[in-house]
Structure formats: structure tokens, C-alpha cells
Amino acid sequence: MARIQTDKDVSRKEVIIKASAKLFREKGYKAASMRDLAVKVGVEAASLYNHIRSKAELLHDICFNVANVFFEHMNEVESTQATPIEKLEKLLRFHIKQMLENFEEVYVSDREWRYLADPYLSNFQNQRRSYRKRFASIIQQGIEQGQINKIDASTAVLVLLHAISGIDSWHRSTHKVSGEELEENIVTILIQGLQK
Amino acid sequence: MARIQTDKDVSRKEVIIKASAKLFREKGYKAASMRDLAVKVGVEAASLYNHIRSKAELLHDICFNVANVFFEHMNEVESTQATPIEKLEKLLRFHIKQMLENFEEVYVSDREWRYLADPYLSNFQNQRRSYRKRFASIIQQGIEQGQINKIDASTAVLVLLHAISGIDSWHRSTHKVSGEELEENIVTILIQGLQK
DNA sequence: CATATTTGCTAATGAACGTTAATTTTACGG
DNA sequence: CCGTAAAATTAACGTTCATTAGCAAATATG
Numbered sequence: 287m288a289r290i291q292t293d294k295d296v297s298r299k300e301v302i303i304k305a306s307a308k309l310f311r312e313k314g315y316k317a318a319s320m321r322d323l324a325v326k327v328g329v330e331a332a333s334l335y336n337h338i339r340s341k342a343e344l345l346h347d348i349c350f351n352v353a354n355v356f357f358e359h360m361n362e363v364e365s366t367q368a369t370p371i372e373k374l375e376k377l378l379r380f381h382i383k384q385m386l387e388n389f390e391e392v393y394v395s396d397r398e399w400r401y402l403a404d405p406y407l408s409n410f411q412n413q414r415r416s417y418r419k420r421f422a423s424i425i426q427q428g429i430e431q432g433q434i435n436k437i438d439a440s441t442a443v444l445v446l447l448h449a450i451s452g453i454d455s456w457h458r459s460t461h462k463v464s465g466e467e468l469e470e471n472i473v474t475i476l477i478q479g480l481q482k
Numbered sequence: 483m484a485r486i487q488t489d490k491d492v493s494r495k496e497v498i499i500k501a502s503a504k505l506f507r508e509k510g511y512k513a514a515s516m517r518d519l520a521v522k523v524g525v526e527a528a529s530l531y532n533h534i535r536s537k538a539e540l541l542h543d544i545c546f547n548v549a550n551v552f553f554e555h556m557n558e559v560e561s562t563q564a565t566p567i568e569k570l571e572k573l574l575r576f577h578i579k580q581m582l583e584n585f586e587e588v589y590v591s592d593r594e595w596r597y598l599a600d601p602y603l604s605n606f607q608n609q610r611r612s613y614r615k616r617f618a619s620i621i622q623q624g625i626e627q628g629q630i631n632k633i634d635a636s637t638a639v640l641v642l643l644h645a646i647s648g649i650d651s652w653h654r655s656t657h658k659v660s661g662e663e664l665e666e667n668i669v670t671i672l673i674q675g676l677q678k
Numbered sequence: 679c680a681t682a683t684t685t686g687c688t689a690a691t692g693a694a695c696g697t698t699a700a701t702t703t704t705a706c707g708g
Numbered sequence: 709c710c711g712t713a714a715a716a717t718t719a720a721c722g723t724t725c726a727t728t729a730g731c732a733a734a735t736a737t738g
Contacts, residue, residue: 483702483703483704485704485705515694515695515696516695516696516697517694517695517696527696527697528697528698528699531696531697531698536696536697537696537697
């Protein structure tokens with residue numbers, strides 16, 4: 287009988303969530319089956335249900351874990367005394383770092399959240415909307431202080447966030463750019479693009 | 483008996499493809515069922531098969547129609563005598579315009595192509611890779627001519643293209659900016675972000 | 679070593695899926 | 709107004725899906 291392997295301090299549930307993040311990223315939530323997941327974990331499909339409640343719960347856990355990480359970082363950034371441009375640079379670098387270090391989860395949270403079921407769906411959308419609003423208001427401050435070009439702040443947020451989410455694993459594996467180099471390239475384009 | 487409505491010069495197949503693009507955008511290819519599509523078209527699910535061969539064919543038609551449009555535009559741009567920066571601006575403006583005027587198809591082609599079946603999948607990936615390479619080499623020329631910052635060209639391509647695909651959320655957002663304003667905002671950020 | 683709990687297995691369920699076959703209805707040229 | 713081809717319908721098919729029930733094995737606890 288094949289057991290789910292766990293290092294200490296890592297529950298079997300966490301092993302399954304991690305595997306599901308990879309699977310959902312590779313195939314998409316809807317196309318990924320619990321049987322696929324079982325193979326990845328090394329167990330029969332039915333056995334998964336000793337540890338999790340449902341497929342939906344997996345997506346839910348992934349999305350909200352990621353959302354909370356970004357939310358907390360936003361709190362941190364807002365509480366500092368930095369200029370708007372410096373704050374934006376901090377946010378961008380954090381997004382890039384998360385995308386590189388936590389790729390599967392961040393990617394899934396970004397692209398597959400629409401398959402969340404209510405009430406989690408509306409919840410997630412609200413959190414997302416709120417995050418973008420706070421992001422936009424930092425840009426707006428930069429505009430009012432004359433550091434940033436006069437552009438529509440919420441359009442700029444979309445441009446920045448989507449530009450970063452485009453950095454998927456394909457890029458690093460086939461093109462062999464280091465994480466640091468990647469970060470500098472992106473920050474150069476986007477921060478300079480905003481500045482006057 | 484409900485017939486599929488057609489204006490002249492529009493086949494019933496084209497009506498179905500158009501409806502499927504909207505459906506695939508709303509729900510995702512895998513989550514969209516032929517029964518959903520039938521409802522949208524106003525007919526029973528089985529009736530669709532008088533006009534199309536399969537669900538897969540619908541995705542295939544959407545993706546390759548879009549890919550061909552962008553491919554042809556790239557040919558056009560490359561054959562002009564403009565500077566690299568001017569060429570990039572042309573490409574960006576075309577992407578934005580396509581995203582605004584042809585939203586459903588472009589979005590589906592961008593996000594759902596991975597559900598294409600071989601050999602169409604490899605075909606599409608090759609075309610995509612080739613397009614990005616040509617895009618990157620325009621950036622590279624700009625770097626060598628000293629108009630563009632010394633950055634990794636293929637990273638820049640991903641940043642630019644994904645930044646534009648971020649328009650999708652703008653489409654749904656209640657706070658609407660006009661198409662022209664949107665275009666200017668995006669071009670401002672991205673072109674200025676590249677330039678020295 | 680005994681026993682309780684956790685974890686895994688096999689088997690099965692009902693629902694949803696894409697698609698096909700057989701048949702009926704509609705539109706239209708002669 | 710008839711005959712024919714196009715288009716729509718109903719009914720069904722074989723799969724695949726997420727999930728459950730019941731039982732066996734492994735592990736933890738004392």
C-alpha cells in the first residue's frame with residue numbers, strides 16, 4: 287500500500303495541495319481530474335478524500351493563500367514612508383519574486399480563480415478589486431506629486447500586473463535568464479514607463 | 483422548430499463559431515459544454531453537428547484565425563522602413579485595437595490555445611514562437627541602434643504582450659476609459675519604458 | 679502486545695460530457 | 709404544389725467525472 291510521503295511539519299493535506307497546484311497549472315482546473323492528481327500523489331483517487339473535502343476546496347485553498355500573501359505585503363508597503371515610485375517598485379519586485387519562488391500557486395491563483403464557487407468567488411473578486419484599488423491610489427499619488435506621467439491609474443495597474451504575470455516558467459527554462467536579471471529587466475521597463 | 487438566424491453572407495457555421503468564442507471566453511474551453519453553446523445559438527445540442535465537425539474544430543478555427551491576422555500584420559510591419567521604435571509602436575497599437583474590436587476571439591486564442599489537440603497544438607506553438615522571435619528581433623535592433631535600453635529582448639516581448647492582454651479586465655470593469663485613451667495610456671507606459 | 683485511529687483500497691453511483699443514428703420538419707427551386 | 713436537400717429534433721451511446729460506502733491494512737498509542 288502506497289503511502290503519501292511527508293516530511294515532518296508537512297501534513298498529507300499540504301502535500302496534496304502542492305501537487306494540485308502543479309497539476310492545475312499544467313492542465314487547468316477544469317481539465318485536471320482527481321485521477322490525474324492521485325497519480326501525481328502516488329495513491330488511488332478515492333484515497334485523497336481522507337485528507338481533503340473536495341476538488342473545489344483545493345482551488346479555494348490555493349487562491350486564498352496567495353491572495354493573503356499579497357494582501358499582507360500591501361499593508362506593509364502602505365505603512366512605510368517611501369515615495370509612490372519607491373512603493374511601486376517594492377510591489378513590483380514582490381510580485382516578480384512571488385512569481386519566481388511560488389510559481390505554481392501564484393499562476394493558478396491568477397488564471398483559475400474564476401472556477402471558484404460562490405460565495406468564495408465573490409469574496410475573492412472583492413479582495414482582488416480592493417488590492418487593485420490600493421495599487422491604483424499609490425499611482426494616483428505619484429501623478430499628483432508630479433513623479434508619474436498623467437495616465438489613467440487603474441489602466442496602469444492592469445498593465446503592470448499583467449506584464450508580470452506573463453513571466454511563466456517557459457521563459458526561464460528555455461531562455462536561461464537568471465531571476466535577478468529578469469527582475470531588473472521588468473522593473474526597468476515598467477518603472478521607467480511610468481516616470482515623467 | 484428554432485432555426486439558426488443568419489444575415490446574408492454569414493453561414494450558420496460562422497454564427498456558431500462566433501457564439502463559441504463568446505462562450506469559451508466566458509467559461510473557458512473545458513468548462514463550456516456543447517449544450518451551453520446550443521442554448522446560446524438557440525437550438526438543440528445535436529443540431530450543431532449539422533454545421534461543425536467537433537468542439538475541437540471550433541477552438542481550432544478561432545485560434546488560427548487570430549494567429550493569421552497577427553502574422554500578416556507582422557509581415558506588413560517588417561516590410562516598412564520605419565525605425566524599431568516606430569515598428570514596435572505599430573505592433574502595440576495593432577494588438578490593442580484587435581483586443582478591443584475582436585475581443586472574444588483574441589482572448590480565447592490567447593488563453594485557451596493549450597487545449598488544442600495535436601498536431602494543431604504544435605503548429606500553433608510554432609507560429610507563436612516565431613511571432614515572438616520576430617518581435618524580439620525588432621527590439622534587439624532598437625538596442626543595437628541605441629534607441630532602446632539594454633534589456634533582454636525576449637523578456638521585453640513577454641512583458642509587452644502580456645501587458646496588453648491585461649485589457650480583458652478593463653472590458654468588464656464598470657469604470658470605463660475610452661478605447662483611444664486606453665491605447666494612449668498603454669503605449670505611453672510601454673514605449674517610454676523601452677526607450678533610453 | 680492490544681487496540682484505536684489513520685490511511686489506503688476496491689467497487690460502485692449518478693451526473694455530465696461529446697457525439698451519433700434515425701427521424702421529422704422546414705425551406706425552396708421547378 | 710411537389711420533391712429534395714438542408715436543418716432541427718429526440719433518443720441514445722459510451723466515456724469520464726467527482727464523490728461515497730464499506731472494508732482492509734498500516735501506524736500510533738497505551
